Amino acid sequence: MLLTTDLSAETPLSRWSSTWRYLLAAVVGLLAWAISTGENMSVSTAPEEVLGGLITLDLLLGVMTVCLLGLRRRYPVAVACLTIAATSVSAASIGAATIAVISMATWRRRAWVVIAGVVTLGALGLSMVYNRTAFPGMPDDGYVTVVTLLISVMHYVACVATGYYIGTRRELVSSLREQVATAERERELATERSRDAERTRIAREMHDVLAHRISLVALHAGALAYRDDLTRTETRETAQTIQGNAQLALSELRQVLGVLRAGADTESVEGVEPPQPTLAELPALLADAREAGSAVDLDTTGLADEPRPATLSRTSFRIVQEALTNARKHAPGEPVSVRLAGGPGATLEIQVRNPVRTPPNGHRGVGLAGMTERAELAGGELEHGVDPDGNFVVGARLPWPA
Numbered sequence: 001m002l003l004t005t006d007l008s009a010e011t012p013l014s015r016w017s018s019t020w021r022y023l024l025a026a027v028v029g030l031l032a033w034a035i036s037t038g039e040n041m042s043v044s045t046a047p048e049e050v051l052g053g054l055i056t057l058d059l060l061l062g063v064m065t066v067c068l069l070g071l072r073r074r075y076p077v078a079v080a081c082l083t084i085a086a087t088s089v090s091a092a093s094i095g096a097a098t099i100a101v102i103s104m105a106t107w108r109r110r111a112w113v114v115i116a117g118v119v120t121l122g123a124l125g126l127s128m129v130y131n132r133t134a135f136p137g138m139p140d141d142g143y144v145t146v147v148t149l150l151i152s153v154m155h156y157v158a159c160v161a162t163g164y165y166i167g168t169r170r171e172l173v174s175s176l177r178e179q180v181a182t183a184e185r186e187r188e189l190a191t192e193r194s195r196d197a198e199r200t201r202i203a204r205e206m207h208d209v210l211a212h213r214i215s216l217v218a219l220h221a222g223a224l225a226y227r228d229d230l231t232r233t234e235t236r237e238t239a240q241t242i243q244g245n246a247q248l249a250l251s252e253l254r255q256v257l258g259v260l261r262a263g264a265d266t267e268s269v270e271g272v273e274p275p276q277p278t279l280a281e282l283p284a285l286l287a288d289a290r291e292a293g294s295a296v297d298l299d300t301t302g303l304a305d306e307p308r309p310a311t312l313s314r315t316s317f318r319i320v321q322e323a324l325t326n327a328r329k330h331a332p333g334e335p336v337s338v339r340l341a342g343g344p345g346a347t348l349e350i351q352v353r354n355p356v357r358t359p360p361n362g363h364r365g366v367g368l369a370g371m372t373e374r375a376e377l378a379g380g381e382l383e384h385g386v387d388p389d390g391n392f393v394v395g396a397r398l399p400w401p402a
Helices: 015-043 048-071 076-086 091-105 110-134 142-226 232-266 279-291 310-330 366-377
Strands: 296-303 336-342 347-355 381-386 391-399
Touching (some): 015 048, 048 076, 048 091, 076 091, 110 142, 142 310, 279 296, 279 310, 279 336, 310 347, 310 366, 310 391, 366 381
Parallel strands (some): 296 336
């Protein structure tokens, strides 16, 4: 409907903001009533009883229009038109009409402004007729009439302009609040994404660090469980190996947790945590694998001697470590060959190959998924599968900056 609207579309007013509007309407109305009453009593020749009744009616209409302001947000056009119409016979209604027109104009509806403008012109004409009829003796000067008309039009235009300004400002404030709320939601989403990424990072580091050591512990523990031909010395050495690997697993676990707790303060410029192993620790990794009973062959004839970036070195180490762990779990005792090749300005190629003891079932484990993710994060790619010779091959290509 044209004369009503949704109250929720307006910006809620505080108690003080609503109170001072009522006070302003009442004060302006009283001042206008006092000026009009003084002029009528000094100039008009109407009987005192009639004059007193008209003055009282003026004041009562002013009080009623102030009370109507409580509905100006629910029925903006209706309240504005009623208060404007009341000004034709009541000077005390000018204050309420001013507030009602400003409130209506905050909606910035042209049709509403035109309707209220037409009512204003009609009320102005009716007011001139009413003053000449109800208050005989009032001066009838064309110049005064023109001035009154100009003042009334300027007053209405000023009220409409003020309402448009307030409406625009409210819309701007609402837009800024929405932007702040959107930014806050985006910040919460970014925090949640960072939290999820950190959980993934923790899971990946835990898997890389512990899987290697735990697989060694499981291998040696299995030997103790199924072999009854070991001497006391061999049993003691195997138990010591299990103990040593368990202690190393705990030590590496503490290192990973320390790095994860430290966060960005311990990260280098390239974003690499200093405690994480690189290809410099590859001989120790192969020694652990050989000690566990795996025949591991390392081929680095095609690898350049140039210094390798820390990120590249760390990613390469983790891929080789996980590939050896998978070989030990799925093909224990089978020989494993590791080949590294490449140089700056090209790629670092990693290939880990071992015979397949049982036919693959197509299941892709967490280790392979973690290796693929590491390679992709480094800007490279990783492939895995069984070659025509029956060997399971893990091959990665990582970019090596010049």
